[in-house]
Amino acid sequence: MTAKQPRILICSCEGSMPLDAGAVAKGCGAAVGTADQLCRAQLDRFRAALAEGAPLTVGCTQEQPVFQEAAEDAGATAPLRFANLRETAGWADAARDAGPKMAALLAGAAVEMPPIAMTTAASQGVALILGRDATAIEAGRRLADHLDVTVLLRDPQDVAPPRVTLFPVLKGRVASATGRLGAFSLTIDGYALPDPSSRGGLRFGPARDGATSTCDLILDLTGDAGLFP
Structure with a gap:
């Protein structure tokens, strides 16, 4: 079966x-169709384009809910996409020369995005705070009521011992460090x-x-280069 030619509808937004x-x-x-008030008085033009069953791109995002509702009412199944032409090209100072830019925006909107890979992250609230001085310990105090905190100090100098050991200070x-949010492993x-x-x-x-x-x-407060570039 031959694929139907994609359709595009662009609107001057009331001139x-x-x-x-x-x-x-x-x-x-x-195939390109035009309108001056596609979302209201000329909505039938949108419905007619839908009825062709071809992929359709509309050059308007402000009234996207109106068009999507009309598509649902019509039981349309062909791809329906939207591009913002007004704020990105049509209302620009160089709008009269913006035809190629509008074409690029519409073509980009019509490209089907590949599936986005998803990763499930489970957290038990175990937090490691890296630092050099009392700043890291103070951060630990602020987070201790919400997270299971450990503070790791690198070359600490003149750091006063906490009066109460609320969390480990090592x-x-x-x-080395590997992993991701919810699953870090460090050496x-x-x-x-x-x-x-410890006194003083x-x-x-x-x-x-x-x-x-x-x-x-x-939480890295050392000021060094990041563990994960």
Whole structure:
């Protein structure tokens, strides 16, 4: 079966913008119809184009709900797409020369987009905050009522120990990070636990490399280059 030639309908929006149907037809390779008030007084032109059963692109997005309702009432099944010609071309200072641009906008709107890949992300609210000083600990305090927080400090200097241990404050640097939102995995070098007897400033015990950590969220306050370029 031979595919039906696509149809295009463009409207001057009550004479407020010029139309170059010839340029649009040449640029899109489609049959082009025009109107001055397609969404109201000339809606029958839209219904007639629908009845042909060919793919139809309408050069108006403001009144898209009106056209979609009419298409549903008519039981139309052919592809129906819309392009904003008025704000992007028809009301421009160079509107009289905008025929080719309108053709490009209409042609782009008629291209069927490929399916968008979807990924389901499940989060348990486990957050790792990376930092160098008390700023990261303060961020942890603000988030602790909502998330399961751990703070990892890189080369901390003169950081006062928290009066109450509401969440772990550890020492280390991220050697590598992989994953995505809801499923991050990190390797930590220089990993060390704080000394409970820290006084005046946080002290940490023996460090080791190659520790691993998993989390759902990462808040990086180190000021370094991002973990994921």
